[in-house]
Amino acid sequence: MNPARLVILASTAFLAAGLIAAGWFAARLFVDRHDNALIAALVSGHDLATSPQDPAELTFARLHFLTVRDRLDEAQPLLNRLAADPDRRLAVAALYDMANARLRLAIDHLGSNRIDPAVPLVRLAKEGYRRALVIEPGFWDAKYNLDIAMRLVRDFPQLDVEGEEMPPEAAKKLWTDLPGIPRGLP
Template sequence: MSLSPGLDPARLRRPLTLLLAALLLSAAGLFAVTVARLAFHAGWNRTIAGLAAGRDLPVVDTAPARVLLARAHFLMIRDRLDEAQPLVDRIARTGEPAIAVAALYDLANARLALAISHLERMQIDPAVPQVRLAKAAYRAALTRDPGFYDGKYNLDVAMRLVRDFPQIEGSAQDETQEAPKRLWTDLPGLPRGLP
């Protein structure tokens, strides 16, 4: 086979070799990025598995939402709701609505369970704010997912525990007077004692 007089085979091999080297380098770079990404996710998966196993593992603020949810759940099941609240707030600000709904619902359930345990011991005063906070979390979850049936059901249960009464706004004249003493608690039911 004869080549045209102006084409040198050595000249053709050099660009092909450079092209092949560039393809190999880009494939190696893509492979390195994929391995790094898998190692990154494997680290977070180990953290989630450790939290699920009951180990108290710290989580950085920049962790993915699913890792923050695992840490928040770890704190919630140990009645450390004040520590879990900032994590849930951070999750709610992320752009992942499904994880935000799960975090808000989980926190609301933990608060409602704490309130019910207070009510079983007839401790009404600490139960009322927990129910109100649970209702707020259920409403926030339902704002993100209006069709969330479990959230609607649990909100209904919480609404039956502590009623939301409309607040009557007084005039400026009423502010100078002393506020009347509350006669009834916010919890529904019959008062004890004589009529």
């Protein structure tokens, strides 16, 4: 084969590869700009639905939109999807965001002296912080918030008495779930 023809074939191949790469990057840029526009719309307060095919970043933006507005039931499926995502960074952020929303809502309930709905919210917040810490053990903010949640509703061992009545002395030894909100200095 003649060297001039070889140079022409090689340069044609490089040109074709360059055109294919440029087309792929242009398509990727279009998709990223579209996703960024949707995320910006969610941040600015416009509610947009997402689908399971959407990128994890867009799903997280929707989850954050819902948690800020205390729509936790709608946010839970998004959290489940993000927690199973291979991107650990977004999984931790989603677990932390949802736990913060639950703790914030529980503190609002406690401020209004509604203890019954606050206890399960605090327990779910603690579970979220623990799951985030399993994925990223050095996440200091999750450790701190878990400590606050642990002070609100303590985890004490429960007596397992199935089918039998609890003896009166055992009933006196049980702790309440919610010791109260600490006020001021000890």
